[in-house]
Amino acid sequence: MVRMLRPLTRAVTYKRWLHIVVAIVWPSLWLFVEEAWWTQVTAAVLLGLAGLVPITRVVEGFQARLLLIGHRQGGGDSGEIVTTPSVTWADRGRTVVWLETRLVLGWIVAHLSVQLPLLAVDLATTAFGTEPAGDGFVPVKGPHWWHALLAPLPLLLLAVVVVGAGHLTTALAKRLLGPSPAERMAALEERTEQLLERTRIARELHDSIGHALTVAVVQAGAARAAGDPAFTDRALSAIEETGRTALEELDRVLGILRESEKPVSGRPTLVDADRLLESARTSGAKVDAEVTGPVDTVPGPVSREGYRILQEALTNVLRHAGAVPAQVRIRVTGDTLVLAIRNPLPEPISVPGRGTGGGSGLRGIRERAALLGGRARTGPDEGDWQVHVELPLS
Incomplete structure (x- = not known):
């Protein structure tokens, strides 16, 4: 009742x-x-x-x-x-x-x-x-x-x-x-776009902040192991610069979250790859880089995703292999962008600053390549670890 x-x-x-x-x-x-x-x-x-x-x-x-x-x-x-x-x-x-x-x-x-x-x-x-x-x-x-x-x-x-x-x-x-059915479809597409944007932002944070933290951890571990005041001073400078860059990147991503209409033109592209290479070198990696072709003509979406792929690959080098020689090749040939990163396979020993990963970075590389209609190969190859990515420019 x-x-x-x-x-x-x-x-x-x-x-x-x-x-x-x-x-x-x-x-x-x-x-x-x-x-x-x-x-x-x-x-x-x-x-x-x-x-x-x-x-x-x-x-x-x-x-x-x-x-x-x-x-x-x-x-x-x-x-x-x-x-x-x-x-x-x-x-x-x-x-x-x-x-x-x-x-x-x-x-x-x-x-x-x-x-x-x-x-x-x-x-x-x-x-x-x-x-x-x-x-x-x-x-x-x-x-x-x-x-x-x-x-x-x-x-x-x-x-x-x-x-x-x-x-x-x-x-x-x-x-x-x-x-109406058309309005429901439009709402579903909008919801899908929002989910994709959240996924992209999560990947952005993983790549940028993860890279910065990896560099900082590797630099701090190397400085402690070296016991050299001059090296420690250089390591602290590198950590400071990396932290400043990470804060700028975090502020940019949070700005996108706060303002959904904010343009993404501020995201780094392959034109800024020198910053990544220099960061890896100051962390102890011996990076041999070679850029072939007009990188500045690569379309914005491809160039931005290419930068993130290169960033994730170099982060994995520092995280899992430490201060080892790394070969980076960036080639723009015809209608294809090729990114090739190779480094010696790490030995199963303890290295200061080296961590273990869950594989989400490699999965992110493959997802980025697939979304752009390209392909990515990651894994051991003739005693080295390779990341080979081909992205169409069209």
Whole structure:
């Protein structure tokens, strides 16, 4: 019983009732001026014409969200009712059906909201021997004492009508004022883009911050092992420079998170590869780099991803192999960008600053290459560890 009465304690039940009854306010005023059947037919025609106006769906959508959706549900259900103008004739048709349905439901619920309490009053008065007012749609003959037992039934029926009509109207609103298939597809594509952007930002943080931390750890470990004040001074300078670069990169990525419309043109490209190579050299790696072809003509997306691939490869050299010779080849030939990084396989001994990885960096390299339509090979090759990536420029 308590569960059945619980909807009557919620404000949204009465807001929905208000939403239903409001639909017949202006037709009712017209009916008072001219009591004729054609006034309601005219009202239905005018509503149909209004539903063809694109902005009508915006007004109805905001009204439905405000009155039909409860605060507890607002986070999830409100998105099922759109507040954008009608674009297609199908959207306009659904808006017309919604307006006409509101009109019919409004008349039914408003009529019962008046007549059922009147019926309850008539039953109560005849139970005590008083003549009924006779204004109800169900005639009550009396007096009969047992009418007192029937008096609560119209009120219970009214509660059922109010709650049921509210749920029905909300369901119809989601159906008729909800997004069209094209709008659902657009929302799905937007959601996909957001997820891809989050993945890209996560990869950006992994590459840039991971590289900086690896360089700092390797430099600190090498300085401690060397015991040379001059080397320690150079290592601290390298850690300072790397940390400053990492902070700039972190600030840029956080800026993208704060401002979704912020352009990504500030991301480094292969033109800035010298900075990576110098960072690896100051960390102790003996980098032999060779650049062939016009790197500055590589398209922006390819150049940016190429920079991240090179950064991840050099990070892995420092993390897993330490201060070893590394060969870096960057070639722009025809319509292909080739990145080749090789270094001797690390010996299974403890090296200061060397860590172990979970393979997410190599997976990121392969994912970047695949997204650009290229391919990547990583793994042992003739006693060396190689990262060989080919990216199309078209």
